[in-house]
Every structure is written in structure tokens, then in C-alpha cells.
Amino acid sequence: MTFNPEQKCSPPVPEAQALLTLDLAALVANWHSLARRVAPAECSAVIKADAYGIGLEQVFTALLKAGCRSFFVAHISEGLRARRITQDPAIKIYLLNGLLLSAECLDLIASHALTPVLGSVPEWQFWTQSPQSHALPYALHINTGMNRLGMQIPEALSLANTAKPALIMSHFVSSELPADPQNEKQIKSFEILRQAFAGIPASLANSSGIFLPQKPHFDLVRPGYALYGGNPTPDQPNPMRCVITLEAPILQIREIQAGETVGYNATWIAQRQSTLATIGLGYADGLLRSASGSQDKTGAYGLFMGHKCPIVGRVSMDLTIFDVTNVPKGELQPGKKLQILGPDLSIDELASNSGTIGYEILTSLGQRYHRIYRQS
Numbered sequence: 001m002t003f004n005p006e007q008k009c010s011p012p013v014p015e016a017q018a019l020l021t022l023d024l025a026a027l028v029a030n031w032h033s034l035a036r037r038v039a040p041a042e043c044s045a046v047i048k049a050d051a052y053g054i055g056l057e058q059v060f061t062a063l064l065k066a067g068c069r070s071f072f073v074a075h076i077s078e079g080l081r082a083r084r085i086t087q088d089p090a091i092k093i094y095l096l097n098g099l100l101l102s103a104e105c106l107d108l109i110a111s112h113a114l115t116p117v118l119g120s121v122p123e124w125q126f127w128t129q130s131p132q133s134h135a136l137p138y139a140l141h142i143n144t145g146m147n148r149l150g151m152q153i154p155e156a157l158s159l160a161n162t163a164k165p166a167l168i169m170s171h172f173v174s175s176e177l178p179a180d181p182q183n184e185k186q187i188k189s190f191e192i193l194r195q196a197f198a199g200i201p202a203s204l205a206n207s208s209g210i211f212l213p214q215k216p217h218f219d220l221v222r223p224g225y226a227l228y229g230g231n232p233t234p235d236q237p238n239p240m241r242c243v244i245t246l247e248a249p250i251l252q253i254r255e256i257q258a259g260e261t262v263g264y265n266a267t268w269i270a271q272r273q274s275t276l277a278t279i280g281l282g283y284a285d286g287l288l289r290s291a292s293g294s295q296d297k298t299g300a301y302g303l304f305m306g307h308k309c310p311i312v313g314r315v316s317m318d319l320t321i322f323d324v325t326n327v328p329k330g331e332l333q334p335g336k337k338l339q340i341l342g343p344d345l346s347i348d349e350l351a352s353n354s355g356t357i358g359y360e361i362l363t364s365l366g367q368r369y370h371r372i373y374r375q376s
């Protein structure tokens with residue numbers, strides 16, 4: 001796919017120090033597999049935050065072609081980027097963050113056929129009473145436990161006879177933990193709402209919600225993370241295909257003696273004679289500082305030709321050091337690539353070794369990578 005420089009920085013190969021490969025065919029396969037799983041419910045796609053760092057335009061275009069008809073973004077700016085690609089009002093672009101109570105926001109939303117997700121009674125009144133929004137579709141977000149956005153259940157019930165939303169929705173608190181009793185509670189609340197808004201499409205499940213044993217798919221599901229290859233079932237093998245590969249060539253290889261230290265503040269001390277490889281990416285590129293490996297704490301690791309190579313010392317802004325002592329000497333060479341993410345090193349694995357979740361790994365992916373979008 002050609003790259004639009006306005007949309008995402010992607011320096012060419014000789015200028016970049018790392019390569020990010022985004023497999024749009026795997027993304028589309030992931031969408032089809034979720035769509036099959038939830039049919040006859042509709043499968044939408046959540047493409048907020050630049051499609052979780054992967055590239056909003058590329059993801060939107062690929063999924064549109066695959067047959068996806070409903071998309072969710074967070075901000076108006078993201079909705080406008082998607083609208084530039086298709087003006088077809090049958091392609092629904094929902095704004096999860098709703099609208100600020102400003103006439104300017106409302107004009108933008110109405111004139112670009114974006115669909116706001118209204119999350120409070122004042123927002124609903126503001127939208128429905130404005131002449132610009134007259135008869136335009138909107139969704140209602142109802143709070144069933146997250147206490148983040150959404151009107152309260154009694155407020156929604158009191159609107160059930162007057163409001164005619166195109167969609168009612170709510171959001172799970174802990175759907176990645178199937179044993180959490182909160183899931184069942186939220187499903188029960190949502191069923192009551194659904195009965196009150198009879199005949200109106202309803203949506204509750206995010207990626208992990210799709211895989212809950214109760215199958216709370218209702219009329220439409222809203223996966224994000226699983227589309228991009230994240231594991232929606234953390235206690236089981238990942239049913240999704242890998243979308244993202246991140247590799248960087250080794251800049252330098254060096255030998256150090258036992259007792260020498262590595263990196264800022266000397267947090268790692270070699271216990272044996274060690275071989276180190278330095279690559280040109282760091283926390284400015286989204287390899288979090290919490291992935292650092294110290295004397296006290298093992299950090300994340302990379303893969304060099306299948307060998308596990310732990311990060312040693314602090315991840316710095318533009319550079320990270322890996323312990324490659326266990327790699328056979330003949331295989332090591334500057335310029336050869338070390339993998340940080342890929343089919344054998346998942347987002348979830350890197351995240352847990354960095355003390356965070358895969359969502360943060362994805363949305364932290366930096367702007368200095370050379371990006372390749374693979375279509376097959």
C-alpha cells in the first residue's frame with residue numbers, strides 16, 4: 001500500500017533503524033473469524049487511537065474492502081480521517097467519546113455523517129434539540145458498571161419511550177476475566193435495557209466479551225484488540241493471527257567481562273563474560289522503560305534467529321542492549337535483525353514482561369519505524 005506522509009511518519013529504509021511490518025491480510029482474516037463467530041450479529045471494528053497504532057487509514061480501507069460496515073473511533077478528528085476515505089453514509093462511523101456540548105462539534109459531526117455515542121442526558125438533549133442533527137442517527141451509551149461514560153440505567157429507562165437511538169451500547173469492565181461475576185451482572189442489566197428499547201440494535205461486547213461463555217453478542221460486537229492480533233482470551237492460547245512484526249538490525253556487538261555494568265545507572269552487572277548487542281530503538285519508539293532488565297528484575301526479551309535474548313540494563317531513548325551470549329558466535333553480525341514483536345513473540349508476552357497490557361504496547365508504537373503494510 002502506498003504510504004500517505006500526512007497520515008503517519010515512516011522514514012524510508014536507509015533512514016529508519018527499525019522495521020514495522022503490518023500484515024493487513026492477517027487483520028482481515030481476524031475480522032472474518034470474529035464475524036463468523038458472532039453471526040448473525042454484526043461485527044464492527046474499533047479503530048480509535050490510529051487503529052491502536054497500526055494506521056487508521058490502512059486499517060479502515062482494508063476492513064471496508066472486507067465488508068465491515070460499522071466503525072468506532074474516539075475523537076471527531078479520527079472520524080473525519082475515516083470519512084475522507086468514504087462518504088457513503090451507510091458506512092457508520094461512531095464517536096465513542098460523544099460530543100462536547102458545543103455547536104461547533106455538533107456541526108462537524110452532523111455535516112460529516114458521523115454518529116455520536118451520547119453518554120449523558122444533557123448530551124442527548126443537546127443533540128436531539130439541535131436543528132442540524134434533526135433525524136440523524138445516534139447511539140446511546142449506558143453505564144452498567146464502568147462508571148466512565150454513559151447515562152445511568154434509570155435515566156436510560158426513562159428515555160426508552162421517547163428516544164429512538166440507532167444503537168444502544170454499554171461496555172464490559174473485566175471481560176478478559178471470564179470468571180469475574182461482574183460480567184454476568186452487566187449482561188443482566190443490559191438485557192433489561194434491551195427489553196426497554198425493544199427493536200433497537202444493542203451492543204455490549206469488546207474483543208474479550210465476544211469470547212465469554214454467555215456469548216453476549218446481541219446485535220453488534222465491537223472488537224479492537226483482537227483484530228490487531230492481541231489475545232482476547234488471556235488464559236488460553238491466542239485464537240487470533242499475528243498482525244505486527246517489529247525488527248531492528250544490530251548496530252554493535254561487544255564482549256564484556258564479568259563484573260562490568262550495562263547502561264544508565266549501571267542497573268545490570270554481568271555475572272559472566274557476556275556478549276551484548278545494541279539496537280537502535282528505545283522508549284521513544286515505544287519499547288517501554290519498564291521492559292528494562294536489571295540485577296533484581298528480568299525484563300523483556302527479543303529473539304535473534306530463534307534464540308531468546310534478554311534486555312539488559314535500562315532501555316534508553318533511542319537504544320536498547322540485549323544479552324546475546326547464548327547465540328552461537330558464528331550467527332552474530334551487525335546488521336542482522338533482532339525481533340521484538342512477531343509470530344513467536346506476541347504483544348501480550350512483551351506487555352507482560354514490561355509490566356503493562358498489549359493495548360499500551362500497540363498505542364505506544366513510535367513514528368520512526370519504516371512501516372510496511374502487507375496485503376497478502
Ligand SMILES: *Cc1c(COP(=O)(O)O)cnc(C)c1O
Nearest residue numbers: 046171206207222223224225226
Ligand atoms: C476500546 C473500546 C472497545 C474495543 O475494546 P477491545 O478490548 O480493544 O476489543 C469497545 N468498546 C468501547 C466502548 C471501547 O472504548
